[in-house]
Amino acid sequence: MLKIFLCFLIVLGSGYIGFSVSLHYRKREKFWSDFFDFLNYTKSQISFFQNRLANIFKDFNCDSELKNVLIAKYKNFDSPNSCELKKLSYLNDNEWNLINDFLDSIGKTDSSTECERIEAMIVKINEKRQFAKIELSKKGSASTKLGFACGLAISIILI
Amino acid sequence: MLKKLLPDELYNLLTSLVDVSVIYEIRIRNHLPICVNVNGQYKIVSSSGFARTANEAWIANESMIDYILARATNNSVYSVSNQIRHGFVTFDSGIRIGVCGETVIDDKGVKTIKNISSLNIRVPHEIKNCAMTALNFILSNGVKNTLLIAPPGAGKTTFLRDIARGLSLSKSVKNTLIIDERYEIAAAHQGYPSMDVGLFSDIISGCSKEYGLKEGLRSLKPDVVICDELATYEDLIAISDAMSSGVKVIASAHAFDHIDLSKKPQFQEIFKKKLFQRYVVISERNGPGTYEGIFDDNFSCLFFPQ
Numbered sequence: 001m002l003k004i005f006l007c008f009l010i011v012l013g014s015g016y017i018g019f020s021v022s023l024h025y026r027k028r029e030k031f032w033s034d035f036f037d038f039l040n041y042t043k044s045q046i047s048f049f050q051n052r053l054a055n056i057f058k059d060f061n062c063d064s065e066l067k068n069v070l071i072a073k074y075k076n077f078d079s080p081n082s083c084e085l086k087k088l089s090y091l092n093d094n095e096w097n098l099i100n101d102f103l104d105s106i107g108k109t110d111s112s113t114e115c116e117r118i119e120a121m122i123v124k125i126n127e128k129r130q131f132a133k134i135e136l137s138k139k140g141s142a143s144t145k146l147g148f149a150c151g152l153a154i155s156i157i158l159i
Numbered sequence: 160m161l162k163k164l165l166p167d168e169l170y171n172l173l174t175s176l177v178d179v180s181v182i183y184e185i186r187i188r189n190h191l192p193i194c195v196n197v198n199g200q201y202k203i204v205s206s207s208g209f210a211r212t213a214n215e216a217w218i219a220n221e222s223m224i225d226y227i228l229a230r231a232t233n234n235s236v237y238s239v240s241n242q243i244r245h246g247f248v249t250f251d252s253g254i255r256i257g258v259c260g261e262t263v264i265d266d267k268g269v270k271t272i273k274n275i276s277s278l279n280i281r282v283p284h285e286i287k288n289c290a291m292t293a294l295n296f297i298l299s300n301g302v303k304n305t306l307l308i309a310p311p312g313a314g315k316t317t318f319l320r321d322i323a324r325g326l327s328l329s330k331s332v333k334n335t336l337i338i339d340e341r342y343e344i345a346a347a348h349q350g351y352p353s354m355d356v357g358l359f360s361d362i363i364s365g366c367s368k369e370y371g372l373k374e375g376l377r378s379l380k381p382d383v384v385i386c387d388e389l390a391t392y393e394d395l396i397a398i399s400d401a402m403s404s405g406v407k408v409i410a411s412a413h414a415f416d417h418i419d420l421s422k423k424p425q426f427q428e429i430f431k432k433k434l435f436q437r438y439v440v441i442s443e444r445n446g447p448g449t450y451e452g453i454f455d456d457n458f459s460c461l462f463f464p465q
Contacts, residue, residue: 052235077234078163110271111237 018147253346327357
């Protein structure tokens with residue numbers, strides 16, 4: 001009885017690990033897709049309406065953690081260094097720095113130069129988005145199943 | 160609004176010294192003393208109060224200028240790049256920041272200003288009923304085309320704003336079009352005027368007088384047009400066209416008086432044609448908004464202050 005309970009826990013645990021790995025890829029894909037949309041939105045807001053960054057950051061809607069990053073940046077516009085940004089766990093240091101550097105440097109020149117910079121960023125982020133999509137389809141969906149399968153395999157060996 | 164614009168240390172010091180409502184200007188020059196215009200008088204600021212000598216002065220630096228500019232532009236230089244090209248940035252509530260530095264020039268003219276070395280923060284004041292005397296002469300037998308003449312800082316914009324408000328209080332409804340080229344008269348922020356410019360005013364902000372008059376007359380059918388700071392031939396041609404379309408114009412121009420203004424070649428033709436029926440001359444002799452006289456189209460004095 002104890003053995004069966006232990007096996008159940010192993011299956012559950014390894015399934016959870018598999019699910020977490022899958023979630024990591026899903027979050028990455030969602031984040032890069034939202035950032036890609038954000039860049040396109042920002043470009044149109046700057047080139048056509050010349051709306052200010054604070055309004056752009058505030059008005060852009062998404063359901064990934066990008067929104068929290070934008071809110072923190074927006075608050076810092078109002079009172080500098082008032083809001084500390086926490087690094088997102090599913091981004092590596094280079095990616096995190098790329099986003100932060102971009103968000104910090106935006107808005108310092110005229111609209112045509114800003115749009116050129118955003119376009120260059122869109123190309124970079126599109127690559128990341130495509131790669132994150134491939135990663136999600138390859139590793140993301142498989143990792144939950146793989147987690148459960150590993151759990152089951154260990155359980156069978158134990159039994 | 161100054162709180163949002165100035166570094167905390169400077170804002171706290173200024174508010175501990177004087178009431179914000181009496182601050183007219185703050186001048187920040189790189190590596191030079193910070194000056195404040197309080198009630199028309201310039202005072203040098205030290206780190207603890209007003210300085211008696213320049214040695215005690217609080218010296219402004221680049222980072223202070225950068226901070227103020229970042230706040231003024233809301234970290235969005237592109238949204239005010241056209242203003243910077245013309246040497247100013249407007250902030251909330253009609254605060255206008257004059258910008259001085261090195262101009263960057265390309266084929267089309269001034270592209271931007273870099274290495275900004277000084278800022279002149281001008282705080283607008285809403286003084287209700289300050290233009291009532293002038294309004295009595297402007298509104299005699301209908302609205303008269305009026306030119307408000309004053310040197311910089313004498314209160315032209317405050318007068319125009321009060322005239323706009325006064326027109327809406329007159330017996331007959333006067334649809335007024337305000338062409339607010341530099342966001343000073345109505346100080347519109349996000350499409351809403353920060354200043355009281357009357358109940359029947361439409362505001363076109365940030366465009367040239369030429370555009371505002373041409374498009375505004377077509378689409379808004381105003382009875383009166385108000386605009387600030389006539390200076391160029393183009394401005395005067397646009398004004399002249401508007402007047403010949405049956406619209407009354409109330410505008411302002413930089414000069415000490417009508418004699419001084421007549422020395423400017425572009426205004427000579429205007430004077431000859433008698434396009435304006437009223438000339439209101441103000442100065443800052445006894446503080447901003449001091450009447451120096453109100454004249455008719457023949458420059459006969461209609462009102463001379465005691």
